[in-house]
Amino acid sequence: MQFKPIYGTLLPLVPALTSGLLLFSAFPGPGLYPAAFFALVPLWLSLDRISSKQAFYAGIGTGTGFYLPLIYWICPTLTEYGGLNPLAALSCLLLLVLYLSLYTGVFALAMKKIPVPDGLVPFWGAVAWVALEYIRTYLFSGFPWGVLGYSQYPNLVLIQAADTFGVLGITFLLVLANGSLVIAFKAFARRAWPGKTNMAGLGLVMAVLCAVFIYGHFKLAQVHGQIKGAPSRKICVIQANIPQDQKWDRAFIDETIDQYSRLSLQAIPCDLVVWPETALPFYYGMDPVPSNRVDALVRKAGTFFLIGIPAARPSDHGFLYYNRACMLTPLALPAGYYDKHHLVPFGEYVPLKRLLWFAEKLTAGAGDFSKGETGPVPLTFGTGTTGVLICFEIIFPHIARDFVLNGADILTTMTNDAWFGRTQAALQHFSIAVFRAVENRRSVVRAANTGISGFIDPSGAILEKTDIFTACALTRQVPVMSGKTFYTRNGDFAAQACLVAFFLVCVVKSMKKKFRRTL
Structure with a gap:
């Protein structure tokens, strides 16, 4: 038996799975919410040493390590209340985990295939992750469970910025922090002081994070004052x-x-x-x-x-x-x-019922509701x-x-x-x-x-x-309280900007590659 090919295939999954488990640990249950500030670092650092194909699979590995323990409860729910046998319930869980993991796979692939100056790495990573979470929030009816920003619900100072940028804005900050650690670790590994571009990028990241924490500190005091005077x-x-x-x-x-x-x-x-x-x-x-x-x-x-x-x-x-x-x-x-307007697929109704007639028993306990x-x-x-x-x-x-x-x-x-x-x-x-x-x-x-x-x-x-x-x-x-926040009035404009930026960068990169091949 040849162990080297197996070893070479599985080795990239070690940092990927580490990142996934660290992401899971930041959410309710383990509740180690500070882990979200560095959870992506093992995956991110490993991308330099692997191919694009391996990067995609590593991203899926991170998603699996994250989502499988996060939403494992779907399996006993389907078994006990959905009437499915354990094998069918497990298959449903694994299919959902695979779907969600595709997003982290695309993130890892984007970090690998679209190189940017090191100083911009944290911002490119944050743009890509937020764009993908925004897509996941609405695509196929949407399933934004496990959005990274939700891990910070006990962090009252940080989350005050959600009144401007929403929960996806908190996600942006967390990925930004992860990206800055990636730059710092790379510089430490080279035993060299980061260059001017890298220092400028790190300085900008630190400025953004400090500004958000300062905003949160003063906003928290302001809101507490408003609460005291409110009916x-x-x-x-x-x-x-x-x-x-x-x-x-x-x-x-x-x-x-x-x-x-x-x-x-x-x-x-x-x-x-x-x-x-x-x-x-x-x-x-x-x-x-x-x-x-x-x-x-x-x-x-x-x-x-x-x-x-x-x-x-x-x-x-x-x-x-x-x-x-x-x-x-x-x-x-x-x-x-x-x-209720937004119904849960397979929980409150069966989409494409004529094709998926066998799934009707999943709604038996909750009812087959209309929108x-x-x-x-x-x-x-x-x-x-x-x-x-x-x-x-x-x-x-x-x-x-x-x-x-x-x-x-x-x-x-x-x-x-x-x-x-x-x-x-x-x-x-x-x-x-x-x-x-x-x-x-x-x-x-x-x-x-x-x-x-x-x-x-x-x-x-x-x-x-x-x-x-x-x-x-x-x-x-x-x-x-009355009045409307910036987020209430404008919604996820920042996440939408990230989505546009993500697709523009991907399209430009693809066009450049195609243009070079024609020369």
Whole structure:
């Protein structure tokens, strides 16, 4: 057996996998968020010693080392609730990991194939990584889970810049830091002081990072001052902890209503009570007996209720089903509703259903929902307004932006994370909401069936949160801020600029190569 070819093939994967595991360690679960500042360095340094083909595979290796432990929870979710056998669930997980890893593969290939002066390496790397994360956010319905910037949710000083550049702006800074370390390590390996170009590049990187931390320090103090002078709303979130295997069993409807009633009556008086996504396991308003019980509870509490419900309406092709958030007045009268707009493929609907008929059982536990048509219109409770993001909608920054642009003075997200079990997925999901608070300078209220529920203030500070798989009611005064941030008004303009720059550089490089071949 020849070991040298195998050795030569596997050796480049060692730094690649190291980078992947370091990236994973920066996210909730391990929670070593400073690792994101240097996680890409092993991969990046290894690119000089390998071919372009090996660089692409090394990038895929980094993605595999990162995404496989980050989203492994998809496998038990598909097995337990999707009805798939373990082998099929594992295949789905590996296919998704491979897809996500293609982006890191393209990043590594771009760093290898498109050389730039060493002083510009950090900026080229940051442009490429952000462009690819922006594509991943929207392509094929989008799956921006694991966007690098989200790792910094505990780093309150750094993430204040998200009110200008969004979470992808934080990603840019992290890759910039990684690139500057690459330049420094290369200079150290050569035992030579970096040249003028390199020093200029390093100096610019340091200036940018210092400016962002200075901005964050002063902005944090400013926002805290604004919070102290802002009005507030007293809001309660209900975490009923209904087991997923009982949630849609009609035999447990009375028990479910009893649980929500008991917890909700503990919370009053307050301005708004928030129940999680699809809290009611029946069609509110269409099933009269349980609906009347809910109405009686609301009237007894004498306050506004925001409740997650499944909804249905007749159409020419039968019934259409919606994942809905319904606002009820203290008299139990509907005051408005929002239907989930961004559905989860294979979780709430099956794309290309005629071709993928075998995948329908994946939606059996959650329902086969239709895309909402209500749009990002805030719901009113008393003198307050709230934008409602249902489940995975919180991971898409533009949805929260649209609600705030339309007048929401707080953001509410309701979800059912029971699917995730006792994995780190619930904390990953919760941490993403921190950035929606900072980007728009709005308080975020989160109600989850099994947790994590809690409150986040406009600075991104987590005011209070629950443990998972506990039944409880949290009540808190949350600040209500007005005005619109630069990010709210302009969105991901910087990420879009990175995307344009990335494609222009790639096209110019390709044209130059083609032109040289014709000479």
